[in-house]
Each structure stands twice: as structure tokens, then as C-alpha cells.
Amino acid sequence: xxxxxxxxxxxxxxxxxxxxxxxxxxxxxxxxxxxxxxxxxxxxxxxxxxxxxxxxxxxxxxxxxxxxxxxxxxxxxxxxxxxxxxxxxxxxxxxxxxxxxxxxxxxxxxxxxxxxxxxxxxxxxxxxxxxxxxxxxxxxxxxxxxxxxxxxxxxxxxxxxxxxxxxxxxxxxxxxxxxxxxxxxxxxxxxxxxxxxxxxxxxxxxxxxxxxxxxxxxxxxxxxxxxxxxxxxxxxxxxxxxxxxxxxxxxxxxxxxxxxxxxxxxxxxxxxxxxxxxxxxxxxxxxxxxxxxxxxxxxxxxxxxxxxxxxxxxxxxxxxxxxxxxxxxxxxxxxxxxxxxxxxxxxxxxxxxxxxxxxxxxxxxxxxxxxxxxxxxxxxxxxxxxxxxxxxxxxxxxxxxxxxxxxxxxxxxxxxxxxxxxxxxxxxxxxxxxxxxxxxxxxxxxxxxxxxxxxxxxxxxxxxxxxxxxxxxxxxxxxxxxxxxxxxxxxxxxxxxxxxxxxxxxxxxxxxxxxxxx
Amino acid sequence: xxxxxxxxxxxxxxxxxxxxxxxxxxxxxxxxxxxxxxxxxxxxxxxxxxxxxxxxxxxxxxxxxxxxxxxxxxxxxxxxxxxxxxxxxxxxxxxxxxxxxxxxxxxxxxxxxxxxxxxxxxxxxxxxxxxxxxxxxxxxxxxxxxxxxxxxxxxxxxxxxxxxxxxxxxxxxxxxxxxxxxxxxxxxxxxxxxxxxxxxxxxxxxxxxxxxxxxxxxxxxxxxxxxxxxxxxxxxxxxxxxxxxxxxxxxxxx
Numbered sequence: 219x220x221x222x223x224x225x226x227x228x229x230x231x232x233x234x235x236x237x238x239x240x241x242x243x244x245x246x247x248x249x250x251x252x253x254x255x256x257x258x259x260x261x262x263x264x265x266x267x268x269x270x271x272x273x274x275x276x277x278x279x280x281x282x283x284x285x286x287x288x289x290x291x292x293x294x295x296x297x298x299x300x301x302x303x304x305x306x307x308x309x310x311x312x313x314x315x316x317x318x319x320x321x322x323x324x325x326x327x328x329x330x331x332x333x334x335x336x337x338x339x340x341x342x343x344x345x346x347x348x349x350x351x352x353x354x355x356x357x358x359x360x361x362x363x364x365x366x367x368x369x370x371x372x373x374x375x376x377x378x379x380x381x382x383x384x385x386x387x388x389x390x391x392x393x394x395x396x397x398x399x400x401x402x403x404x405x406x407x408x409x410x411x412x413x414x415x416x417x418x419x420x421x422x423x424x425x426x427x428x429x430x431x432x433x434x435x436x437x438x439x440x441x442x443x444x445x446x447x448x449x450x451x452x453x454x455x456x457x458x459x460x461x462x463x464x465x466x467x468x469x470x471x472x473x474x475x476x477x478x479x480x481x482x483x484x485x486x487x488x489x490x491x492x493x494x495x496x497x498x499x500x501x502x503x504x505x506x507x508x509x510x511x512x513x514x515x516x517x518x519x520x521x522x523x524x525x526x527x528x529x530x531x532x533x534x535x536x537x538x539x540x541x542x543x544x545x546x547x548x549x550x551x552x553x554x555x556x557x558x559x560x561x562x563x564x565x566x567x568x569x570x571x572x573x574x575x576x577x578x579x580x581x582x583x584x585x586x587x588x589x590x591x592x593x594x595x596x597x598x599x600x601x602x603x604x605x606x607x608x609x610x611x612x613x614x615x616x617x618x619x620x621x622x623x624x625x626x627x628x629x630x631x632x633x634x635x636x637x638x639x640x641x642x643x644x645x646x647x648x649x650x651x652x653x654x655x656x657x658x659x660x661x662x663x664x665x666x667x668x669x670x671x672x673x674x675x676x677x678x679x680x681x682x683x684x685x686x687x688x689x690x691x692x693x694x695x696x697x698x699x700x701x702x703x704x705x706x707x708x709x710x711x712x713x714x715x716x717x718x719x720x721x722x723x724x725x726x727x728x729x730x731x732x733x734x735x736x
Numbered sequence: 737x738x739x740x741x742x743x744x745x746x747x748x749x750x751x752x753x754x755x756x757x758x759x760x761x762x763x764x765x766x767x768x769x770x771x772x773x774x775x776x777x778x779x780x781x782x783x784x785x786x787x788x789x790x791x792x793x794x795x796x797x798x799x800x801x802x803x804x805x806x807x808x809x810x811x812x813x814x815x816x817x818x819x820x821x822x823x824x825x826x827x828x829x830x831x832x833x834x835x836x837x838x839x840x841x842x843x844x845x846x847x848x849x850x851x852x853x854x855x856x857x858x859x860x861x862x863x864x865x866x867x868x869x870x871x872x873x874x875x876x877x878x879x880x881x882x883x884x885x886x887x888x889x890x891x892x893x894x895x896x897x898x899x900x901x902x903x904x905x906x907x908x909x910x911x912x913x914x915x916x917x918x919x920x921x922x923x924x925x926x927x928x929x930x931x932x933x934x935x936x937x938x939x940x941x942x943x944x945x946x947x948x949x950x951x952x953x954x955x956x957x958x959x960x961x962x963x964x965x966x967x968x969x970x971x972x973x974x975x976x977x978x979x980x981x982x983x984x985x986x987x988x989x990x
Contacts, residue, residue, distance in 0.1 A: 239844060240844055241838050241841065241842075241844045244834070244838055244844055244847065245835075245838045245839075248827075248831055248834065248835055248838070251831070252824065252826045252827050252831065310824070311822075314822040314823060314824055314825075315820055315821075315822025315823075316822035316823065316824065317822070318781065318784075318786050318816075318818045318822075319816065319818060319821075319822065319836065319883070320839065321786055322784045322785050322786045322811055322814065322816050323811055323836065323839035323840050323841075324808045324809075324811040324812040324839070324840050324841040325838070325839045325840070325841050326808075330839060475804070476804030476805065476808075477804060
């Protein structure tokens with residue numbers, strides 16, 4: 219130590235800089251440099267790789283699929299860790315015995331704590347956004363159609379900030395070396411509880427950011443129609459509210475600052491709680507529609523307009539046209555539907571083109587399931603409108619293309635044939651491989667027998683009438699249908715085709731009996 | 737006067753840590769002596785605006801620390817080294833000092849030079865880039881002193897500042913204290929009477945929350961005359977004599 223009072227040559231690390239940063243910026247820089255979060259970056263990077271990047275890359279390059287994984291998977295992995303790390307940072311002053319020193323400084327305690335929280339959050343956001351950037355750049359290089367979706371990224375970023383705020387406040391108000399693991403565990407429990415609540419169809423649980431667009435399949439949102447921001451907006455309100463309430467709570471203790479500052483903190487807390495509560499209430503009004511989750515109070519009718527696109531089509535006898543996001547699937551879809559379409563080509567009323575469409579309707583099914591409308595033939599000339607919902611796409615979960623082709627053929631082949639012969643009512647697309655599971659009326663037995671015979675010819679899996687007892691038929695009805703189907707399948711292809719050309723109109727009009735089938 | 741204390745009392749539950757203390761302090765080095773539990777640290781924490789008094793009047797640097805805006809003004813011109821100095825192990829010495837300079841709301845453009853000066857004055861110039869976790873106890877103490885003096889305080893409160901310092905460092909530190917005391921009020925709470933003798937122009941002795949002596953070190957030494965007080969040095973004997981008298985008085989009162 220020296221008693222010299224004359225100016226001393228500055229030590230190397232504290233050399234004056236040309237541009238002096240303002241005080242808060244210098245404080246933030248210090249906190250950034252000495253934050254706990256950089257120590258966790260490798261772990262967070264590994265988690266991102268395993269929990270988000272790899273599952274995302276195992277899916278086809280659709281922006282909606284990739285961004286949904288970013289939002290839900292990343293948060294599941296990051297949130298507990300971030301809450302724990304932030305709690306550790308928040309409890310630093312008390313754990314380190316620096317509280318007296320810090321409490322007697324001029325800067326309001328709240329401001330100092332906000333700087334520490336901001337530094338923690340900056341690091342967390344940096345690793346999260348870096349991961350998202352890598353994933354999005356790779357997705358763009360894979361030729362994903364359309365543009366990146368930013369709403370899921372924004373929700374994820376808000377969840378990062380909220381996790382840090384909640385953890386930091388817990389650490390600050392309940393300082394202990396055990397606060398960090400407890401905060402991480404509580405956050406994990408909250409996420410698990412949310413997952414269970416979502417499974418149990420609790421409407422309010424949709425507010426949790428693990429939920430992206432409900433249980434809708436990937437081609438239901440963000441491809442044919444704009445990504446609906448209704449739910450993300452409520453989630454952002456909720457998360458921003460939580461973060462504000464938590465950070466406001468830091469400013470409530472007497473040591474945090476003066477009266478006016480504590481009043482401001484109380485106002486921030488109240489506003490945060492109000493925003494979070496409003497988000498929850500709005501989420502409670504959300505309903506699942508065909509193109510995403512709609513919150514009536516926030517819904518913009520303009521977002522219901524289809525996204526314009528130029529389809530990509532196969533050069534086959536019956537062209538198959540897909541939304542360009544599915545360009546890579548065109549060969550597989552053509553391979554799947556080609557044999558079915560060739561059997562029915564040039565029959566009266568047969569589709570001149572197959573066009574992929576979005577899911578047109580959703581209906582709830584037991585066990586949190588959702589049903590979607592199947593293929594429809596309509597228009598002049600007839601067009602087969604085909605949704606690809608409910609199918610596991612090639613690459614998704616390591617699904618090979620052959621499995622997708624077989625699945626599509628077995629799912630939609632019988633449906634197309636049913637539409638062809640005029641079987642009334644929709645046959646659900648997910649009704650099982652090749653299964654026609656219910657026969658509405660005995661007067662449609664002839665149509666069922668023809669479809670069943672064609673299914674046998676095309677090898678589309680287990681024929682329908684054998685899988686389920688006939689509901690309204692006579693005891694001999696099932697045998698009659700089975701016999702007719704077997705007869706029809708045994709016909710030479712040309713004979714079968716000629717009979718269909720001649721009798722298809724009568725078959726559709728229910729004027730053919732089972733016994734009349736050759 | 738930089739410190740004006742009238743009938744100051746601080747209670748922790750049923751325990752009265754500081755009892756009806758009156759004190760006026762101007763620039764200079766002021767020693768606060770007393771046995772363990774005498775109330776020195778509680779008095780210092782009140783002076784540091786860490787805890788409020790239970791009753792009495794306290795004015796620091798001409799301001800009332802009970803008012804938050806004035807308390808902030810006081811804190812900008814205050815330096816404090818607590819008895820148990822906590823620290824952030826991952827910070828370097830310079831960062832630690834800079835951190836507190838910023839918390840004391842020093843003008844940002846003055847911070848780098850002030851940090852460098854404080855670090856040099858405490859003899860840690862060559863350790864400025866060392867992490868605090870790598871420092872010895874004495875060096876940590878000096879880092880604590882550096883953060884306390886970084887804002888060139890008008891009121892500097894040091895609780896056991898020489899604990900952990902080796903004899904050479906202690907001598908240098910006393911010189912630093914004398915230098916600081918030329919412009920500021922420096923209150924040093926210590927067990928080591930030789931520190932007081934070497935650096936303090938005034939000294940107070942506390943016992944059971946009360947100030948039982950206030951005067952110069954020479955006056956304290958004189959209190960030993962004519963007594964058989966124990967101690968190796970004259971000041972120690974004065975300390976023992978005052979303390980023994982205070983205890984006798986207390987017993988007589990009870």
C-alpha cells in the first residue's frame with residue numbers, strides 16, 4: 219500500500235478508453251463478463267443439439283415443423299436449467315456475503331439486480347438465438363419453401379427471459395445454495411404439469427409455450443394459410459407478464475430503493491400480473507380450427523386468407539399437384555397414388571387431377587385425438603382434393619420413403635375408390651390401413667363389394683368388409699359382400715374396367731345389387 | 737462535522753447493541769475500540785446506512801440518512817469495509833473495485849483512473865488482473881480497502897481493516913489512513929490498540945453499547961496512570977483501565 223496522493227499510473231485492466239461507456243453499460247459489461255451463464259454455454263449447446271437440432275433435422279424441411287420444435291423442445295430442455303442458473307446468480311450477493319457492501323451503495327439495489335438479471339438473460343438469449351440461427355440457416359439451405367416463422371422464436375425468447383426472471387427473483391428473495399436446484403426442479407415440475415394438462419385438454423394449459431398450435435398436423439398451419447399469431451400473442455403476453463411481475467418483485471423490498479422506486483416496482487408487478495392473467499383468460503377462449511388455434515379477441519380475419527403459391531405437378535396421366543413446400547415428396551406421392559389412379563383412369567367422373575389441399579376440418583376424438591377430413595372429388599372436370607394430414611412424412615422420425623408410400627396408398631387408396639363408387643359420407647383418412655370400418659346401409663353393399671374387390675386387386679391391405687361386422691345387414695349380408703368382392707377381384711383387369719365403365723353411373727345411384735356384380 | 741450522533745440507539749430484539757451514543761466527528765482518523773460485542777460493528781453499520789437506528793438522531797455529511805434521496809447522496813461519498821468482507825471469486829481485483837465504483841455512482845469517465853489509483857494505493861497494482869479467488873486473506877482485505885476508497889470518500893468506515901495484514905502491510909496501511917484522514921473522516925473499528933496509537937487522532941472506547949471513553953490516544957494512555965491495568969503497551973494499559981472502570985461502574989449500577 220502506498221500513501222501517495224498524486225495521480226498514479228492506471229493499472230492495465232482499468233486503462234481509460236477513448237469512449238467512456240455510461241455507468242449502466244459498464245455495469246452490464248462487468249456482469250456479462252463475470253456471469254455464471256458462460257460456464258453453462260457448452261451444456262446448453264449440447265442440449266440444444268440433442269433436444270432441438272437433431273429432432274428438427276429428422277423432420278422434413280418445413281418452417282412450421284422446425285420452428286415448432288424450436289419452441290417446444292428447446293424450452294423443455296432450457297427452462298429448468300436457466301431458472302436454476304438465474305437463481306444462482308440472483309442469490310449471489312447473500313451467498314457471497316457481499317449484501318452489506320452492496321446495500322450501502324448509492325445505486326438503487328433494484329437497478330443493480332436488473333443489471334445482473336439482464337446479463338444472465340443476455341447470455342441465455344444469445345445461446346438460444348444462436349441455436350435458432352444455425353437451425354434456420356440449415357433449413358433455408360435445405361430449400362424449405364416460404365420464409366422462417368418468427369412467432370415461435372419470439373415465444374421461445376420470451377420464455378427464456380421469463381425463466382431467468384423467475385429464477386433470479388427466487389434466488390434474490392430466498393438466497394441459499396439450495397435455491398438454484400429447487401428453482402430448476404420447480405420449473406421442471408411446471409413444464410411437466412403443463413404437458414399433462416395439455417394432454418388432458420385443459421384449455422387454459424394452452425398458454426404454456428410448450429404448446430405451439432395444439433395437436434394440429436404440420437400441414438395444417440403455416441403452409442397453406444398464414445401462421446396464426448393468436449396463441450403466440452397470448453403466450454407472449456403471459457410470459458412478458460410473468461417476467462415483469464418477477465422483476466417488479468425484486469424492487470419491492472425496502473432495501474431495493476426509495477419510496478418512488480418501490481412504487482414503480484409495485485406498478486410493474488401489478489402490470490405484469492395483469493398481463494399474465496389476461497393472457498391466461500384469452501387462452502381459455504382459444505379454439506382449434508383447421509388452420510391453427512384461434513383466439514376470438516385477437517383473431518384477424520385477414521389471416522384466414524390462403525397463402526398464394528404455384529403448385530408443383532407430376533407429368534403423369536393424372537397429374538398430381540402438391541404445395542411447393544412438399545416438392546420433395548412429389549415422387550413418393552406419385553408412386554403411392556399412381557397404381558390406384560391407373561386402375562380408375564378414364565372412368566366417367568374420375569379425377570383429371572389430384573391437388574393437395576390443407577386440412578379442411580378438424581374434429582375432436584377421444585384421448586386428445588383430432589380427426590381430419592379425407593380426400594374429396596369435386597368440380598368439373600373432377601379434381602381429387604387430397605390432404606396429406608395424419609401421415610408420417612419421409613425423414614420424420616427416420617421414416618423411410620417406402621413406408622410413407624405404403625401408408626399413403628393404404629390410407630387414401632380405399633378412400634379414393636370409395637369416392638369413385640359414390641359411397642355416401644366421408645371415410646376418415648385415419649380409419650386404418652385399407653379398412654372400410656363401417657357400412658352405413660345395406661343398400662350400399664354393391665358399392666362396398668366393388669371397393670373391396672379393387673382393394674384386393676391393388677393390395678391395399680386388409681379389405682374393409684371383413685374387418686368389421688355389418689351394422690344393418692342381414693346375417694348373410696357379409697357373406698354376400700365378401701363373395702361379390704372376391705368375384706370382382708378375380709375378374710381380368712380389362713373385364714373389370716369395362717364393367718365399371720358401363721355400370722359406374724348405376725352403381726353410384728344405388729341401382730346395382732350385390733348379386734349383379736360379375 | 738461529518739458525523740453527528742445524538743442519543744443513538746439500536747436494538748436487535750431484546751438486545752440493545754448501541755445505547756444512547758453521542759458523537760461528533762470531523763475530518764481525521766477516529767479509532768473505535770472495544771471488546772467483542774461492545775457494539776462497534778452495529779454502530780459502524782448504522783454509520784454506513786446499512787441498518788437504521790432504533791432511535792436517536794444521526795446526521796452524516798450534513799445530511800439525514802433517514803431520507804432516501806439524502807441517503808443516496810451520503811452513499812456516493814461514503815466508503816465502507818465490513819468486518820466480514822464477502823467477495824465475488826470470479827472477479828479480478830480491478831473488476832471488483834470497478835463494480836463498487838459503479839454502484840457508488842461515480843461518473844463513468846472517472847472510474848478507470850479511480851480504480852487504478854485505489855488498486856495502486858492498496859499495493860495491489862501487480863494483482864489487478866488476478867481473480868479474487870487466487871488472493872491470500874491479506875490481499876483480499878486490501879481489495880476490500882480499495883473498493884472502500886475508490887470514490888475518495890468523505891466518510892470512510894473501516895471495520896477491522898488490518899485483520900489478516902502482515903506487519904509490513906499494517907505499517908503501510910496506517911500511513912494510508914493518516915493520509916486519508918487529512919481530508920476525510922475515517923472511522924476505524926479495531927481490536928488492535930497499536931493501530932489506534934499509530935494512526936488515530938481521536939479514539940472512543942465502547943463497552944456494552946455505550947461509549948465509555950472519548951478522547952485522544954494520549955488521554956487514553958493517561959487513564960492507566962495510577963492503576964495496575966494489564967497490558968504490554970501504555971495504550972493497552974489505558975484501554976484496560978477504562979474498560980475495568982466501566983465494568984465496575986456497570987456492576988455498581990446493577
